[in-house]
Amino acid sequence: MSTLSRQSTLADKIGEMGVRLTKQRRFLIDLIESSQTHLHPSDILKLARQRGEKMDRTTVYRTLGMLKEMGLIEELDLLHLSGHEHYYELRDKNKRHIHLGCVKCGKILEFRSRLIEQLESEIRKETGYDVLSMRIEVAAICRKCRGENGDE
Amino acid sequence: MSTLSRQSTLADKIGEMGVRLTKQRRFLIDLIESSQTHLHPSDILKLARQRGEKMDRTTVYRTLGMLKEMGLIEELDLLHLSGHEHYYELRDKNKRHIHLGCVKCGKILEFRSRLIEQLESEIRKETGYDVLSMRIEVAAICRKCRGENGDE
DNA sequence: AATCAGTTGCAATCAAGTTGCAATAAGGAG
């Protein structure tokens, strides 16, 4: 499940775009491609250091910014349920999804629906805007937290 | 179009909740209720100072935080098209809308659709989560900017 | 192997938002 388990699509794409594939970029890309969770810059930095990679905060921000500009990753706020950092995930144009966060326990659930694509094409049709990306974040209370305690 | 043009619903609600209605809160509430645009903390502070109100950054943040907690205003990121500040707008439960931002000129368009309500009830039904608020922000290119210049 | 523009790391800086606490003022009691 790590670095070489599958070909890095991002690395390929980046190479094609004439961008240098440095050790740091390779590490960050592998991390995002293999991660099951939403990562934020300090996560990435911490993981890099744990694995003995040389990596600076600045590089993390710059690389994430670049990947975002290229449309390869998606930036999330996750409703700022904890801190104000941004989170990042691999972009998958064919599988738009919603992030549903519980304001009590902080758990993030991903939710898919064909309504998202419908909404997107409605926007295109009615406004004439060219949609690049959509961010749908929902603040909610999960069943467990609702059951446990009415307030707090 | 200003302060007294209509009764402040927010001020009433706040009064009912046993919260002190100070000069600063009154000003901020009036401002948000009468504003046609999305305001961020430094806008509010600047406007207060221009009108000779005594107001501190801290108070702006605290008051916005309180109104947000009470569910009376909505917090937006507007995709961070300019800076990382948060924007605020009056909450209107019956009129959920999307914020559509042009990544080139920065213009924000509001867009309504019955698909939003459908999406919300679908989430409730399928996940069992109790939805408190939804934030839908779309990065796009407006017709004008697309026409003018293919890249940049 | 040599080259060199693209990248990185570091230190300094910026910007947004928060905290602790003394001074102030809202609004109910008398």
Added chain:
DNA sequence: CTCCTTATTGCAACTTGATTGCAACTGATT
């Protein structure tokens, strides 16, 4: 209308997330 209590404000210091300028380094092409 004045007093009193306590919530609220303003200020200064601080924290956190992100950015910038620049010298040193390195990937990849010759």
